[in-house]
Amino acid sequence: GAVVSQHPSWVICKSGTSVKIECRSLDFQATTMFWYRQFPKQSLMLMATSNEGSKATYEQGVEKDKFLINHASLTLSTLTVTSAHPEDSSFYICSSLRAGRSYEQYFGPGTRLTVT
Amino acid sequence: DAKTTQPTSMDCAEGRAANLPCNHSTISGNEYVYWYRQIHSQGPQYIIHGLKNNETNEMASLIITEDRKSSTLILPHATLRDTAVYYCIVRVLQGAQKLVFGQGTRLTINP
Numbered sequence: 001g002a003v004v005s006q007h008p009s010w011v012i013c014k015s016g017t018s019v020k021i022e023c024r025s026l027d028f029q030a031t032t033m034f035w036y037r038q039f040p041k042q043s044l045m046l047m048a049t050s051n052e053g054s055k056a057t058y059e060q061g062v063e064k065d066k067f068l069i070n071h072a073s074l075t076l077s078t079l080t081v082t083s084a085h086p087e088d089s090s091f092y093i094c095s096s097l098r099a100g101r102s103y104e105q106y107f108g109p110g111t112r113l114t115v116t
Numbered sequence: 117d118a119k120t121t122q123p124t125s126m127d128c129a130e131g132r133a134a135n136l137p138c139n140h141s142t143i144s145g146n147e148y149v150y151w152y153r154q155i156h157s158q159g160p161q162y163i164i165h166g167l168k169n170n171e172t173n174e175m176a177s178l179i180i181t182e183d184r185k186s187s188t189l190i191l192p193h194a195t196l197r198d199t200a201v202y203y204c205i206v207r208v209l210q211g212a213q214k215l216v217f218g219q220g221t222r223l224t225i226n227p
Contacts, residue, residue, distance in 0.1 A: 004159075034214055043203075044160070044217040093159050095215070103148070103209050107159035 006108035020080045023094030029074040030096035038091040084115040120204045125222040134191040138204030141185040153200040
């Protein structure tokens, strides 16, 4: 089956630093990728939608200058958390829509970010 | 996307069928019903989806009522590894439609 990977799987960083999370679709092309955030005991919250070669569309309340999304190729999207604060500590999950088969959406394993 | 309503939690004995209900009374004619599940600290896993006919795959069965206002996900022989949060989502099939997650049902399979 289709596989989506994320790197790193977990990261600890200090307040004020930036962290980049990569999301890759390993065996298919993804024209659209989504980024979600999940706090403990809560559901997934959609942060933004990214399309290859264009600017991401952010959900209401998500700061685009803080969460930088780049979707430079059909298999890679990155999320950079800039000037991280402890409240940014969360589980970040990406998902990819398979090109030409939009009913197939696959999720990555998630990245656990802890900001100290 | 239309909203869905699911019970917060359910328990089921190992080896028995787990039946997870979902209400989607405002579903539109072109919206499909999707089910995903999330095992603790992992990304969501696709289970099944359907429009109006009942569907079955190697993981589960999906029963959709004739008026499409509700559906039931059936895990025929639940195992301990089926313990997870199950999400029922409705969305349009075509295009880059985002999946919007509700609170889901926390299913616990007991030995």
